[in-house]
Amino acid sequence: MHIKYTISVIFIVTLVIIEKENNIISKVSDKLSTQLTPILFGPSLSAPHNASADQHEDRLLENSTWSTQQSSSPASASGGQKHILLLATTRTGSSFVGEFFNQHGSNMFYLFEPLWHVERMLSVESGGTNASVAGPAYRDVLHQLFLCEFSLLESFIEPAPQDHVTASLFRRESSQSLCEDPVCTPFVRKGFERYHCRVRRCGPLNLTLAAQSCKQKEHHAIKSVRVRQLETLRPLAEDPRLDMKFIQLVRDPRAVLASRMVAFSSKYKIWKRWAVGEDLPVDEDEVRKLKGNCDNIRMSAEIGLKQPPWLRGRYMLVRYEDIARFPMHKATEMYSFIGIPFSATVEEWIQHNTQASKEVSGVYSTQKNSSEQVEKWRFNIPFKLVQLVQQVCGPTMTLFGYKFAENKDMLMNKSVSLIEERTFL
Structure with a gap:
């Protein structure tokens, strides 16, 4: 009798866990499919309102095939832009190395750990990061960001941005691109912004302006440990x-x-x-x-x-x-x-930041000897x-x-x- 009872309890608990995981996957899938439709079809490939599911599938297949065929000569399609993803894990010096790109100058758009928001939301909802859910979410958010589209990232930011404005972007101050004109809007003394720009006072981050600035930059770089x-x-x-x-x-x-x-x-x-x-x-x-x-x-x-x-x-x-x-x-x-040509500003930053004294060389500092x-x-x-x-x-x-x-x-x-x-x- 006890054995039957135990088996029944285990079976019920297993079903609850599976259902919970399916709900999480469903939520993330909804976010991805809703936000990615414009990206997948693009302006010239947008599906007509009365198109059937099969027609949608055919268009996606054509687009995917065309992408694969054209990938051998990306420079012409990308207009000469370079897209750099620095992949690492925590405590490998990635913040330090990321500065090699952040310090490049006015033609580099750099983002520091945007996937932090994705990981945080998935962890809060599931009690941990599920690799089967996180992998596609990370990929699709990165894909949009390299195309200067912030809408999918917005859906993971808590509290949700209002009119595409947020005071909660993780480590905004670690991106020069988000703390310079025209992204740096006039400072407003209300509300709390934990990750505020260090070198100047800016208002909450306007993601529309950030996207516009991204499109004007020649190259795009993102650092991620996730x-x-x-x-x-x-x-x-x-x-x-x-x-x-x-x-x-x-x-x-x-x-x-x-x-x-x-x-x-x-x-x-x-x-x-x-x-x-x-x-x-x-x-x-x-x-x-x-x-x-x-x-x-x-x-x-x-x-x-x-x-x-x-x-x-x-x-x-x-x-x-x-x-x-x-x-x-x-x-x-x-x-x-x-x-990309190696810039003098990066060279100067490296010289200054690889000879730091013990007083400034903290656990999270990018200044190290x-x-x-x-x-x-x-x-x-x-x-x-x-x-x-x-x-x-x-x-x-x-x-x-x-x-x-x-x-x-x-x-x-x-x-x-x-x-x-x-x-x-």
Whole structure:
């Protein structure tokens, strides 16, 4: 009797979970389908009001086929514009590297982590980020943003923008494009804007003006730590209106863990307890998360480095350690890969921001004495955690050229580098 009761309860709970997940997927699908229709059809491909579903499908298929055929010569279709997506995970130096594009000058439109809003809404509604829902949502929001269309992003911002005006865009101040004329509207002393522009006082962000500014810029760049799989972004690479370049930034997983334990202390309590020597059983969920992160990074890199036809000439892998040691050289390489002249303003910013003193070099600061940061983690993390990361993330470390520390003495020996010299083509 007890067994039958238990099975019934499990069955009911399972149905509730499935129904909840389906509702979330349905909500996100509604957002995407409603907002993407104008993008998919475009002005010349808009479907007539009396068109049948089959006709709609035929038009989409024709548009998709045309996009694939034309993707071999994107520069002509994109009008010479370059579209850059900096892909990374948290604590890999992506904010620092993103400034290489943010500081470029008046012809670069840069956005800092716009997918934060998407992740936040999906997490609030589901209690966590569901990869099957998040992947398509991230892709489609990025697709629109590179086309200077903000309507889909608006649908994820809370509280909802009024007349396309919001005081809640995440880290607005990290985008020069959103804090300069004409996007910087006159300051109004009412309401609260957490992410206000630092260098000047601006009113709440008008997304219509932001879209207009985006269209006037020659190049567009976005930085994101939320995309898990490069493969999901294939439609961006195959859209003839975009000349996409993907730069994947990676860092030694051991260094990433050490940095996250400091920056996200409340989320890494178990790791910190392990670090101070508490004899706790290995938390399988935490280890599974670590492995999942490493595997996603590695699989994306493996796809990129193989250079399939849709990614040929569009993918570049960069290690944080190489940027930290040779920032000017690596920045020049990135600009060469993209096909944009390296600007004097970026060069000046790099010179100023890679020689920062300890007083200004905080956890979230983009000002670092970068050469000192490369292997600093080795003296801030116990060897037993290093061993665990090496065990779980070994294939990822091998692919990126990070050497294993065989013992505590090797870990602490400054004269022994744990970074292989590598060239990623």
